[in-house]
Amino acid sequence: MRFLKGIYLAVAILLLTIGVGLYADLRSESMHVQHLRIQLGLERMVRLNQSLTSSITLAVVEKNSLRAASYDTLQSELEATMQEVQALTQGMTLAGEILSLRDQQHGLRSFEKQAFEQIRAQRWDAAFQALLGGDYVMMLKLYEINSESAVGALSIELANSAQQQNQLRQATLVLRLLAVVLLLWVGWRYSRRLQAELAEQMRLQSEISESKNALEATVLQRTAELQVANQQLETLSTTDALTGLANRRSFDTHWAEEWQRSLRQATPLAVIMLDVDHFKAYNDHYGHPQGDACLQRVGEILRSCIRRAGELAARYGGEEFVVILPGATPQQALETAYSILGAIRAARIPHVDSPTADIVTLSLGVAAASLHATGQREQLLNTADLALYQAKHQGRNRVVLIDLDEPDTAVAIDPQNAQVSAK
Ligand SMILES: Nc1nc2c(ncn2[C@@H]2O[C@H](COP(=O)(O)OP(=O)(O)OP(=O)(O)O)[C@@H](O)[C@H]2O)c(=O)[nH]1
Numbered sequence: 001m002r003f004l005k006g007i008y009l010a011v012a013i014l015l016l017t018i019g020v021g022l023y024a025d026l027r028s029e030s031m032h033v034q035h036l037r038i039q040l041g042l043e044r045m046v047r048l049n050q051s052l053t054s055s056i057t058l059a060v061v062e063k064n065s066l067r068a069a070s071y072d073t074l075q076s077e078l079e080a081t082m083q084e085v086q087a088l089t090q091g092m093t094l095a096g097e098i099l100s101l102r103d104q105q106h107g108l109r110s111f112e113k114q115a116f117e118q119i120r121a122q123r124w125d126a127a128f129q130a131l132l133g134g135d136y137v138m139m140l141k142l143y144e145i146n147s148e149s150a151v152g153a154l155s156i157e158l159a160n161s162a163q164q165q166n167q168l169r170q171a172t173l174v175l176r177l178l179a180v181v182l183l184l185w186v187g188w189r190y191s192r193r194l195q196a197e198l199a200e201q202m203r204l205q206s207e208i209s210e211s212k213n214a215l216e217a218t219v220l221q222r223t224a225e226l227q228v229a230n231q232q233l234e235t236l237s238t239t240d241a242l243t244g245l246a247n248r249r250s251f252d253t254h255w256a257e258e259w260q261r262s263l264r265q266a267t268p269l270a271v272i273m274l275d276v277d278h279f280k281a282y283n284d285h286y287g288h289p290q291g292d293a294c295l296q297r298v299g300e301i302l303r304s305c306i307r308r309a310g311e312l313a314a315r316y317g318g319e320e321f322v323v324i325l326p327g328a329t330p331q332q333a334l335e336t337a338y339s340i341l342g343a344i345r346a347a348r349i350p351h352v353d354s355p356t357a358d359i360v361t362l363s364l365g366v367a368a369a370s371l372h373a374t375g376q377r378e379q380l381l382n383t384a385d386l387a388l389y390q391a392k393h394q395g396r397n398r399v400v401l402i403d404l405d406e407p408d409t410a411v412a413i414d415p416q417n418a419q420v421s422a423k
């Protein structure tokens with residue numbers, strides 16, 4: 001708003017000074033014309049006065065009354081010129097001089113009037129005396145001097161007036177200069193303000209973009225953290241905390257998927273259920289924490305024996321574990337079970353209270369099927385459980401295989417002898 005006020009003020013000053021300048025020019029011109037007219041009027045007055053004087057003087061000198069015949073015309077012309085000059089000089093200092101000229105003219109005319117009366121009466125000496133007696137000549141001289149001084153005063157007045165106009169013009173020029181300076185100053189201030197606003201805008205923009213970037217980085221970081229947390233959560237929700245194997249929930253999902261896949265692809269599927277022998281006695285003897293450590297060791301052994309893609313070892317519950325073997329034939333499943341049993345024996349974890357052996361042993365039930373029909377999923381798992389039960393029942397520390405393609409045949413393996421016996 002301040003800038004607008006400054007612009008308005010500068011424009012107002014400019015308009016005012018232009019107006020005043022125009023007025024001064026017009027006035028100066030009209031003053032010149034007026035002075036010229038006054039000057040011409042004065043010169044005419046002097047000329048007419050001289051004509052009047054010389055016409056009457058010659059009439060007296062030549063004693064010829066006809067010489068003064070044009071006197072009245074000249075006089076009325078002089079009177080009119082005088083009135084015109086008076087009107088033009090009204091209000092001017094020159095007006096006083098014109099008034100005294102008029103008085104002197106009237107004085108001259110009254111002398112001439114006396115001379116006229118003598119001329120009409122043909123009294124030439126008296127007429128001569130009236131005109132050339134002294135006072136008339138003196139007054140005539142005075143009139144001439146006054147008229148010259150009036151012309152001089154007119155010139156001075158003209159010069160004064162011109163000076164005033166010049167001063168006025170100079171004042172308007174100074175004011176115009178001030179207005180221009182004001183405009184420039186306002187423009188400069190305005191441009192500085194614009195620059196400052198622009199800089200502020202750019203600063204804000206960069207601040208916004210910086211905070212946007214920071215926000216995006218934070219969002220990215222949070223997203224990554226969330227992904228990690230989700231992954232951890234997913235792992236936690238699918239992993240058994242003690243052994244690090246898949247938990248029961250994860251097993252159920254995998255088991256259903258592998259079952260469906262083997263159905264679709266018509267590939268064999270096998271499952272091993274295994275259990276630590278006399279684990280209660282182990283716990284009782286070595287304590288629960290040591291029992292936990294034993295279960296962890298079993299978990300490590302299972303992980304080391306499960307290597308093929310799609311195979312999964314899970315903690316089924318308590319000291320019971322389960323292994324899924326997609327695509328495994330009964331023979332391959334037996335081999336895996338054997339390798340697990342061999343590994344736990346090789347670990348030689350002491351179990352002094354076991355009636356089976358002085359080390360920790362496992363019982364494993366294997367169920368395998370090469371041809372599937374809907375509804376066999378639970379059956380295969382139950383069969384593995386049954387095989388496990390049989391392994392326990394037959395003295396533990398062994399593997400029992402039930403092949404669902406030949407359901408009447410259950411096979412027990414004594415891995416120590418690596419012999420297979422049908423039951
Ligand atoms: N340390 C520990 N022990 C567990 C855990 N889960 C189950 N158990 C124990 O495992 C034992 C299982 O005992 P039982 O079901 O009687 O079987 P067992 O003693 O192994 O005998 P068999 O299976 O017949 O050879 C119980 O004493 C449970 O307390 C666990 O997470 N940690």
